[in-house]
Amino acid sequence: MEDSSSTINIENAEIQGDSMPKTRQKTSDVWNNFTNEEPDKDGKNVKCNHCLRRWKYECTKMGTSTFSRHMLVCKKKPKFGDVGAMFLNHDGKLRDKDNVIDPKIVQDLFIKVSVAHNLPLKWVEFKEMRVLLKYLNPSVRFISRNTHALDVMNMYESEKEKLRIRLNSVPGMLCLTSDIWTACTNSGYMCLTAHYVDEKCKLDSKILAFCSMPPPHSAPELAQKISNILVDWEIDKENLFIDFG
Template structure:
């Protein structure tokens, strides 16, 4: 109310009250901006396309797909609906999980009589890749920080871009989960077979003066 009273009592000024109100409102409107107008983000489609420029021109005249290298005429005034449709249907785009017309086939070795390889449908699964990675860490006796090294991450990005990066803490948890699952399988095997198990222990000291003890279990399975 204080600001309204000051405008209503202009004092010695010859400016009408209506003109002062209009001036103050117009100045306030020019200062206030919508949050979207401050920093307008670009479309996500430009993660898959590259703009094409002519020499001496600042505005793009086309767009090129980063995967199949097809070009489309595109101006800055046009929308990106055509480019979005192309990304969704691009057969070479590694981020398309489901392709309706084509499916991926792979040869997988199976232990069956009279067959060495088997032709099966393949589908990317993040959980299956994490389980295989935990098995590799255990079998090859690799450190957990191996998954954070630059070479391994570059290899994964080239081989399968859909594979999400993991930290050494996540891989350590996956190895513990793998151990628990294998322990349950082995316990169920011994409970169902009702067979005898022979345990053998061996202990030794390494050159670094570190003591080890190994426990080996021998048993006869169905094979």
């Protein structure tokens, strides 16, 4: 979901120092979205490339913050940014590839931050974080916490599928160990871990489940619980070894 309502004051850096004003280069990225041309009858000499709105601009006196602010509200701005503008700067030269922003990569990075630091999903809507990103790139697109929640779950399912294929292709035996305990609140839990030796004879392990398991923790309940987890994981290996230690 795009948030174009944020009010931020972005002062784009102009070249400082004693360079001649008339030869000052247009270094700001906003010039990817605006064209400086001959003044019309009202003296307006800069137009938005998208909605064609015009301004009177004197490069010796003005910065480009007016244009940066306009990009936050321009109704005709391309949804994902002009593909050409993503790769070309205002001189028509190729931009540094590090400056090209791919919305899909941004979305994936959001997921990685959430998962790595166990953040609440609403962090993608934190106002200060959005102001920072908008400052770094005025055309950044934000996502809502609901979209982010879906993204995280999609990544979980995708990674789980990779692990399912991995576990089913392990050359040797899959050894399952379970740990069951009751917390001081009388809530019961179980952690089921799969251990295996990979193709390079390296011992590896993955947690298959860390879930609630109310008492009783007797053998029939445990067998049923593990069976359910294996069905959920679609593990059909014949060489299963279960250690109840």
